Every structure is written in C-alpha cells, then in structure tokens.
Amino acid sequence: MSVIFLLIPLSILFAVAFLVAFIWSVRSGQYEDTTTPSMRVLLDEKVSTKPRSSSDTSPHPNPK
Amino acid sequence: MAAVPIQGVNADWTATSLPPESRTNDQSPAACLHCGTPCGSGGLSHEGRQFCCAGCLSVFELLSENGLADFYQLAERPGLRVAQTTTSDRFAFLDEPAVRARLVDFSDDKLTRVTFHLPAIHCIACVWLLENLFRLRPGVGQSQVNFARKQAAIAFDPARVKLSEVAALLASLGYEPELKLADLDARPANPAARRLWLQLGVAGFAFGNAMFFAITGYFGLDAFTGPQLKAFIGWLNLLLAVPVVAFSAADYYRSAWASLRQRLLNIDVPIAAGIVAIFAQSVWEVASGRGEGYFDSLCGLIFFLLCGRLFQQKTYDRLAFDRDYKSFFPLSVTRLGDSRRGEPQTDSAFRTRHSALEERVSLSQLAVGDHLLLRNGELVPADAKLLAGPALIDYSFVTGESEPVAKQPGDYLYAGGRQMGGAIEVETVKPVSQSYLTLLWNQDAFRKDKAESFNALTNAYSQRFTKIVLVIAVGAAVFWAFVNPAKSLKAFTAVLIVACPCALALAAPFALGSAQRVLGRRNVFLKNPFVLETLAQVDAIVFDKTGTLTAAGAGSVTWQGTPLSEAEERWLYSMTRHSTHPLAVRIGEAIARQHFPQPVRSFLETTGCGMEGQVDGHEIWIGSAAWLESRGVCSSGRESAHSSIQEMEPTDVGCYKDIGTRVHVAVDGRYRGCFVLASALRTDTDALVARLSQNYELALLSGDNERERERFRALFGAGAQLQFNQSPLDKLGFIRRLQHDGKTVMMVGDGLNDAGALKQADVGVAVVESVSAFSPASDIIASAAMVPRLAEVLHYAKQSVATVRAAFLISTVYNIVGISIAASGNLSPVVCAILMPLSSVTVVAFACGMTAWLGRKLSGTPVTDPARIVSPQRNAGPEAGAPQRLETA
Numbered sequence: 001m002s003v004i005f006l007l008i009p010l011s012i013l014f015a016v017a018f019l020v021a022f023i024w025s026v027r028s029g030q031y032e033d034t035t036t037p038s039m040r041v042l043l044d045e046k047v048s049t050k051p052r053s054s055s056d057t058s059p060h061p062n063p064k
Numbered sequence: 065m066a067a068v069p070i071q072g073v074n075a076d077w078t079a080t081s082l083p084p085e086s087r088t089n090d091q092s093p094a095a096c097l098h099c100g101t102p103c104g105s106g107g108l109s110h111e112g113r114q115f116c117c118a119g120c121l122s123v124f125e126l127l128s129e130n131g132l133a134d135f136y137q138l139a140e141r142p143g144l145r146v147a148q149t150t151t152s153d154r155f156a157f158l159d160e161p162a163v164r165a166r167l168v169d170f171s172d173d174k175l176t177r178v179t180f181h182l183p184a185i186h187c188i189a190c191v192w193l194l195e196n197l198f199r200l201r202p203g204v205g206q207s208q209v210n211f212a213r214k215q216a217a218i219a220f221d222p223a224r225v226k227l228s229e230v231a232a233l234l235a236s237l238g239y240e241p242e243l244k245l246a247d248l249d250a251r252p253a254n255p256a257a258r259r260l261w262l263q264l265g266v267a268g269f270a271f272g273n274a275m276f277f278a279i280t281g282y283f284g285l286d287a288f289t290g291p292q293l294k295a296f297i298g299w300l301n302l303l304l305a306v307p308v309v310a311f312s313a314a315d316y317y318r319s320a321w322a323s324l325r326q327r328l329l330n331i332d333v334p335i336a337a338g339i340v341a342i343f344a345q346s347v348w349e350v351a352s353g354r355g356e357g358y359f360d361s362l363c364g365l366i367f368f369l370l371c372g373r374l375f376q377q378k379t380y381d382r383l384a385f386d387r388d389y390k391s392f393f394p395l396s397v398t399r400l401g402d403s404r405r406g407e408p409q410t411d412s413a414f415r416t417r418h419s420a421l422e423e424r425v426s427l428s429q430l431a432v433g434d435h436l437l438l439r440n441g442e443l444v445p446a447d448a449k450l451l452a453g454p455a456l457i458d459y460s461f462v463t464g465e466s467e468p469v470a471k472q473p474g475d476y477l478y479a480g481g482r483q484m485g486g487a488i489e490v491e492t493v494k495p496v497s498q499s500y501l502t503l504l505w506n507q508d509a510f511r512k513d514k515a516e517s518f519n520a521l522t523n524a525y526s527q528r529f530t531k532i533v534l535v536i537a538v539g540a541a542v543f544w545a546f547v548n549p550a551k552s553l554k555a556f557t558a559v560l561i562v563a564c565p566c567a568l569a570l571a572a573p574f575a576l577g578s579a580q581r582v583l584g585r586r587n588v589f590l591k592n593p594f595v596l597e598t599l600a601q602v603d604a605i606v607f608d609k610t611g612t613l614t615a616a617g618a619g620s621v622t623w624q625g626t627p628l629s630e631a632e633e634r635w636l637y638s639m640t641r642h643s644t645h646p647l648a649v650r651i652g653e654a655i656a657r658q659h660f661p662q663p664v665r666s667f668l669e670t671t672g673c674g675m676e677g678q679v680d681g682h683e684i685w686i687g688s689a690a691w692l693e694s695r696g697v698c699s700s701g702r703e704s705a706h707s708s709i710q711e712m713e714p715t716d717v718g719c720y721k722d723i724g725t726r727v728h729v730a731v732d733g734r735y736r737g738c739f740v741l742a743s744a745l746r747t748d749t750d751a752l753v754a755r756l757s758q759n760y761e762l763a764l765l766s767g768d769n770e771r772e773r774e775r776f777r778a779l780f781g782a783g784a785q786l787q788f789n790q791s792p793l794d795k796l797g798f799i800r801r802l803q804h805d806g807k808t809v810m811m812v813g814d815g816l817n818d819a820g821a822l823k824q825a826d827v828g829v830a831v832v833e834s835v836s837a838f839s840p841a842s843d844i845i846a847s848a849a850m851v852p853r854l855a856e857v858l859h860y861a862k863q864s865v866a867t868v869r870a871a872f873l874i875s876t877v878y879n880i881v882g883i884s885i886a887a888s889g890n891l892s893p894v895v896c897a898i899l900m901p902l903s904s905v906t907v908v909a910f911a912c913g914m915t916a917w918l919g920r921k922l923s924g925t926p927v928t929d930p931a932r933i934v935s936p937q938r939n940a941g942p943e944a945g946a947p948q949r950l951e952t953a
Contacts, residue, residue, distance in 0.1 A: 008277065
C-alpha cells in the first residue's frame with residue numbers, strides 16, 4: 001500500500017500540468033473571445049485561386 | 065409647425081422606414097450580388113452579375129482579382145453598400161502622431177498593431193474577409209476579428225502601409241472604422257476577467273484534488289496504511305490550499321477590509337472571517353497531528369464563490385452603458401482652409417472652392433471660428449452657424465425628433481445634429497466642450513456613481529447574519545467553557561466555519577445573473593445583475609414621449625383640406641413614387657390603394673424644399689409651406705412654420721416638434737391642402753400604461769409642445785403628471801424632485817435629451833430601435849419592441865428578488881442545522897465536506913432554476929445568443945444561411 005505515497009505525488013504532478021496549460025490559455029487571451037473561433041472553424045483555410053467567373057478566360061493576376 | 069423638407073434621392077435605403085415588401089415590389093427583382101440592394105435603373109451588369117452601384121462592383125472586382133471570391137459563397141449577398149467613395153485623405157488625421165499614438169495598441173519599426181471597431185461586421189463572411197485582409201494589400205499582416213465586440217485587430221508594416229491607408233482600405237470594403245473621441249482615452253484591457261479565470265482555475269484544481277485525497281480519510285483508509293498516510297494527506301492538502309487562500313480568495317479579504325474601515329459589515333466580512341477561521345483551525349489540526357483539517361471544504365467553498373462571481377460578471381461587450389458625448393462625436397472633421405474665411409457665400413463659389421482647401425483635423429484641434437464642411441451623414445461637432453448650402457438637420461439623437469429640419473444660411477445649428485443631403489459649410493460658434501449638448505454632461509448627475517447601492521440586498525441580510533453568528537459562536541464557547549473546557553475553542557471555530565455564508569453569498573449572484581441572461585435574450589440588457597434589485601423597488605416611472613411611447617414613421621397620414629378627387633390622388637401617388645424621401649414614401653403608402661402610377665414629366669426634387677413635376681398635364685408641387693410660398697402659393701391657415709425654428713433658443717431645442725409633420729400640396733399653382741403625418745403610439749402602449757398605473761406613479765416628460773396633452777391625459781389618467789416643453793435640464797430636475805419626495809424612479813427615454821434624466825434616475829432605461837445603435841448612458845438598454853412589455857419586465861424583477869429571498873431562507877435552514885451541530889462541538893470534517901457543497905449546490909440550482917422557469921412566462925421572442933443580435937436592417941438571414949451554404953461551396 002506504500003506505493004500510494006509515490007502515486008499521489010505523480011497524480012498531482014499530472015494535474016499540475018493541466019493547471020499550467022489552463023493558466024497559459026488564459027494568459028494568451030483564449031478566454032477573451034469565445035464567439036469568433038466558433039465561426040472560424042467553419043471557414044476554409046485555403047483561398048480558391050480561380051476567379052469565380054464562369055467564362056474563365058482572364059489569367060489570374062496573383063498566381064500562387 | 066415644422067417645415068417639410070423634401071430631400072434628394074440620396075436617402076440611404078437602409079435609413080428609410082420602408083417595409084421589406086415595398087422594396088421588392090417597387091424595384092426590379094434583380095438584387096446586387098454584393099450587398100443585396102435592389103439594383104433599379106441605375107444598376108450595373110458585369111459578367112452576367114448585377115450590381116447596384118460602382119462601389120459594390122469595384123469591391124467585387126477587388127475581391128475576385130485577389131482570389132477572395134469565396135466571400136460570396138459564405139453567405140447570401142454578404143457585402144455592405146459602400147456609401148461614399150473613399151478619398152485617400154479622409155483618414156489622413158490618423159497619421160498625426162498624437163492621434164496615432166493613442167489608437168495603436170503596439171508599434172515599432174517593423175510592426176504596428178491596431179484595433180478598429182467596425183460596426184458593420186455582421187456575418188461569418190465578414191470574419192472571413194477581414195481575416196484575409198492581408199491578401200488585398202501588401203504590407204498588411206495578420207488580422208483577427210472579435211465578432212461579439214465587432215472589432216478587428218490588424219497588424220501591418222508601418223514602413224509600407226500607413227494607418228490611414230489601413231482605415232481607408234477597410235472603408236473601401238464597406239467596413240468603415242468607427243473612430244470616436246472616446247477612443248482617444250486610454251482603453252482599459254480586461255485584466256479583471258483574466259484574473260478571475262485564473263483564480264477560478266487554481267481554486268478548482270485544489271478543490272478537486274483535495275476532495276479526492278480527503279476521501280481516504282473519510283472512508284477510514286488509514287486503518288490499512290497507518291497514521292502516516294493521514295499526516296501525509298493533511299500536509300498535501302495544506303500545500304494545495306495555500307495558493308487558494310492566498311491568491312484565489314484575495315479579493316474577499318480586500319473587500320472585507322475596505323468594508324470594515326467604513327465601519328460596515330458587507331457580505332465579504334463573514335466570508336473572509338470564515339476562510340481565515342477554517343484555514344487557521346485546519347493548519348493547527350494538521351500541525352498538531354490531531355486530524356486532517358477542513359481544506360477540502362475550504363477549497364470547495366472558495367471555488368463555488370468564484371463561480372458565482374463569474375456568473376454575475378456577465379457583460380454585454382458590444383453595448384456601452386456609460387457613454388458620454390465623447391462616444392457620440394467623431395474623431396475628426398473636415399476643416400476648410402482659413403484663407404477664404406469671411407468671403408461672401410454664394411452657392412457656386414461654395415461648390416467650386418471646397419474641393420481644394422479642405423483638410424481633416426481631429427476634433428480636439430477645432431477652434432471657434434473654424435469653417436467646417438459637413439457631408440451627408442456627418443455630425444455638427446460644435447454649436448455652429450450655417451454658412452452655405454441648404455441644410456437638413458436630423459436632431460433625432462438629441463431630441464428624439466424623427467423628421468429632419470430644414471435650415472437656411474445664417475441659422476444656428478446645435479451640436480449633435482446630423483446633416484442629411486448635400487454638403488454644407490458651417491462656422492463654429494462655441495468650442496466642442498461648451499456646446500449645448502456637452503453642457504448636459506457637466507451636470508452633477510454625471511459625476512456621481514450609482515454603484516453605492518450595489519448588492520444591497522445581500523449586504524442588508526449579512527449585517528444581521530454576521531451579528532447573530534458571532535453571538536452564537538461566543539455563546540457556544542462560553543457554554544462549553546463551563547461544561548467541557550476542552551471543547552470550548554473547537555465549538556467557537558466550528559460555528560464560524562459552518563456559518564460561513566457561502567450559500568448566502570451565492571444566492572444573489574446566481575439568481576440575478578440568471579435573470580439578467582433571461583432578459584438579455586429578450587433584448588433587455590442590464591448593466592449589471594444588481595440593477596434588478598433597484599428595479600424591484602421602483603415606485604415611480606417617468607416616460608419620455610417621442611421615440612419611447614410614440615414610434616417614428618408609423619403614424620397615421622391624414623389629409624387636411626377639401627377632399628382629393630380620385631384623379632388628384634393618383635397624380636400625387638405618381639409623384640411620391642419618384643422620391644425616396646421618408647415623408648414621400650409614407651404619403652405614397654397611405655394613398656396607394658389601387659392606383660397605378662402615371663408617367664411624371666420634368667420631375668425635380670429640391671433638397672430641403674420639395675418636389676415638382678407634371679402628371680396628366682397638371683403641374684404638381686409637393687413640399688414645405690415656405691417653399692410653396694416662395695412660388696406664390698399661400699397655404700391658407702398656415703402658421704408661421706419657420707419662425708419657431710429660427711428663433712429656437714439654446715434652452716428649447718426640443719420645442720419645435722409639432723403634433724405632426726405637414727406636407728403641403730399645390731396643383732397648377734393653386735393651394736390644395738396638406739398631409740399631416742402624425743406620430744403614433746407604439747402598439748399596446750395603452751395596455752401598458754393601464755397596467756402600470758395600478759401599481760406605479762406615472763409621469764410623462766416631453767420636449768414637445770402641449771398640443772398632444774389631451775391625448776396623453778386620456779391615456780395616463782387624471783393622476784399622472786404630464787410635463788411638456790421640457791428641456792434636458794428640466795427633465796433632470798423633475799427626476800430629482802421625485803427622488804427628493806422619496807420615490808425610487810425609473811426613467812424610460814431614448815434621445816440624448818433624456819441623458820441627464822436617465823443618469824439621475826435610480827434606473828435609467830434607454831430605448832433603442834436597433835441594439836447596435838447609439839444610446840445615451842443608462843442602466844438598461846432595451847429594444848423598442850420590448851417597451852410594451854415593460855410591466856412584465858418589472859414584474860419579473862420583483863419575482864427575481866423574491867427568488868433571492870427564498871434562496872436566503874434555504875441557506876438559513878442549512879445554517880441552523882450546521883450551527884446546531886457545530887455548537888454541540890461535534891463538527892467533523894466529513895459533516896463539513898457534505899454540508900457545505902450540498903448547501904451551495906442546492907441554493908445555486910434553486911436560484912437558477914426558479915429565474916429560468918419564471919422567465920419562460922415572459923413574452924417576447926428569445927434570441928438564442930445575445931452576441932448575435934443584429935440590427936433590423938441586417939436581419940439574421942446571412943448568418944443563419946452561412947453553414948448550409950458552406951457545404952455546397
């Protein structure tokens with residue numbers, strides 16, 4: 001049963017890691033705005049390179 | 065009586081009160097791809113797509129050239145009409161070092177970061193476009209949108225892009241940055257919220273772990289492991305509790321100390337005493353090896369208290385409750401070059417010269433005697449004299465007056481009016497800080513803070529509570545000192561520990577915080593939850609008339625004069641169809657019936673005067689009395705329409721409003737009569753007044769003259785005070801007199817002329833048509849649609865406060881049980897660990913459950929997320945459609 005004297009400090013260390021992560025997330029401002037990120041996940045990262053025009057004749061001025 | 069201005073076709077569609085169906089019926093069905101405005105005859109076609117104006121087309125071209133055409137996939141017609149072409153120098157004042165330094169968040173050689181408030185942000189496509197801003201302009205870096213606050217933080221390279229160019233880029237896309245005088249004051253960040261999150265995190269961490277370890281003791285695990293584990297866990301929990309007591313609970317000691325120094329007992333005094341007592345007792349127990357202490361209960365208690373604090377901290381970021389004139393005025397104005405000052409003003413000279421010499425200056429640099437150019441939609445920044453151009457001033461913010469007022473050169477213009485129509489030139493007469501409008505803010509009412517009554521309910525209860533607990537604790541100690549001296553000290557601390565008014569302190573924040581949310585979903589926004597306490601005590605209600613009880617643009621249109629023949633009515637209808645002026649639109653709707661419009665020839669609209677044209681061979685003139693008179697048509701029975709405006713004194717800005725606005729008509733040079741456009745009461749106002757008058761003393765204050773006294777006397781009944789011709793200062797004084805008579809006063813108003821009264825009243829309710837519109841400083845911001853529901857809101861406030869009282873009762877029962885155990889000297893950590901969280905959780909559940917359940921009976925459509933309420937012009941369509949559109953895109 002004396003292994004509990006080792007396990008408890010280990011579990012505390014584990015929990016402290018999460019506490020540190022939480023403190024970091026607050027400090028970096030992640031709790032300032034909780035609305036916009038929920039919209040941002042719906043947006044595609046990459047931007048389409050082809051113009052929306054159906055008559056795709058003009059070359060794109062800003063090719064990647 | 066007010067003269068009737070008829071304005072050119074520059075009236076913005078969004079600004080008129082057109083119902084949506086008339087938009088689609090009157091216009092061709094093609095809607096602009098960019099902004100959704102009906103294209104009409106002036107529309108442009110580009111590659112098979114329709115645009116309403118060159119501005120929208122150029123935004124489309126800019127976006128598609130840079131690969132940002134996905135904007136149009138994210139939402140249906142997501143764009144904003146670009147109201148005016150942005151000239152590069154419009155934002156030049158932003159590059160002034162003093163202005164720039166105040167606005168930017170951070171700046172060095174390589175990177176500058178600025179946060180702009182962009183009121184136009186309204187949908188998911190806006191977020192996307194603004195966060196892709198760097199693709200449109202080299203030198204612009206990352207940008208991040210805060211949707212709820214309608215802000216965009218933009219980083220850019222100051223060597224390649226100037227601040228003014230960033231602002232101009234945003235404006236050219238339709239996201240005009242809102243730059244207000246108040247922005248120049250330091251904007252506080254929000255460290256308080258961050259600190260609370262950290263405190264809560266630390267307390268929650270310690271609570272969870274301490275409870276976990278303490279359970280071993282409760283279940284007698286030390287029978288297997290020996291006394292070492294008990295001591296080990298005791299020291300471990302002490303270690304966990306130290307940061308909680310030192311950091312998380314710090315605000316309670318501070319508040320308790322501040323309260324004691326004022327010789328008061330607020331709720332934080334017993335809380336702080338309890339925390340110290342528990343901690344001291346526990347440390348002594350652990351150190352002396354007698355037990356494991358109450359650290360788990362202590363951490364839990366502080367955790368629950370902080371949860372309550374977080375709950376009551378609900379703020380509506382987008383709404384400003386503490387606005388003063390600074391948030392009303394813009395940051396800069398267009399000043400005309402000094403060299404031409406004093407020249408005779410002729411219209412043509414005015415037009416040719418104002419292009420060359422204008423410069424943008426910040427408002428703080430404005431001096432008396434400066435000549436300013438005000439374009440359509442710009443504010444008069446200081447009391448000024450009109451020099452050139454027919455002015456059409458909209459005083460709706462200042463006075464609640466709904467119709468713009470025509471002004472002639474030489475007239476005095478008060479600060480706060482908004483120019484509608486063409487550009488005008490004015491000369492400032494007073495400095496900004498001494499203008500009529502700003503004088504109001506120098507009143508005492510604006511200096512004192514109403515926060516003193518903050519949390520009064522809980523504090524009143526805790527006064528008695530603390531005294532009783534102290535008596536019981538001392539009594540128990542004295543009793544045990546005689547019976548069993550070993551138990552004396554333990555009983556004393558045990559009473560303090562268990563009586564720690566955790567549940568008591570939680571009742572008000574949770575009940576009122578939950579009620580604040582319920583009301584917020586119905587577009588009634590409270591400055592803080594404790595406004596409800598004052599709201600429940602209100603016994604006198606004062607209404608402003610214009611804009612509050614009456615709604616602009618919704619009243620009846622009546623014809624005065626010999627009745628119109630059907631043919632005449634058709635001619636007038638045909639004429640009004642050619643104008644977008646709000647008055648013409650309202651008249652057109654009123655006489656529409658089954659008429660088909662007839663062709664109108666040589667139609668001409670003169671801004672601020674009226675319109676003329678030929679229908680069916682008849683010459684029709686529709687416009688102000690003065691305009692008709694200038695053409696030799698005398699309107700019989702016309703009162704001096706203009707004198708009342710020109711002779712307006714600084715004390716009675718609100719007096720020029722008549723019972724209704726008149727529009728005069730002449731056919732073939734002969735006067736025919738006039739339309740009277742009356743302001744109408746909001747729907748259900750009579751029911752509201754009838755219901756409120758049973759329980760409250762009612763009063764009506766109006767800046768208008770007395771013509772509608774009889775109408776409101778009938779509505780309010782004989783007992784109510786009706787005051788007309790009230791200046792803003794009169795209104796403030798009236799509230800003060802009521803308070804002097806011992807009344808708790810609620811003021812309901814909308815305009816800046818009510819600002820003093822709103823601030824002075826115990827509860828000031830600002831009524832707004834759209835939540836994002838400007839409103840004066842207040843305790844509550846309520847959507848106009850909720851005004852008829854005011855009686856229910858007041859009733860709900862009373863119910864919420866009753867809920868708090870009931871929650872007090874529940875926590876008292878817990879305390880009686882706990883204290884009787886403690887006073888008998890038998891309080892064990894297990895009892896404490898069960899009793900304390902149980903009492904907290906039941907009180908919180910009761911408080912939130914009751915207010916939510918009572919809130920369900922409130923009428924009014926709940927909005928799911930208050931952050932997403934958008935102004936009526938921009939309904940939720942694009943947002944709601946966005947996710948579905950994404951799948952197909």
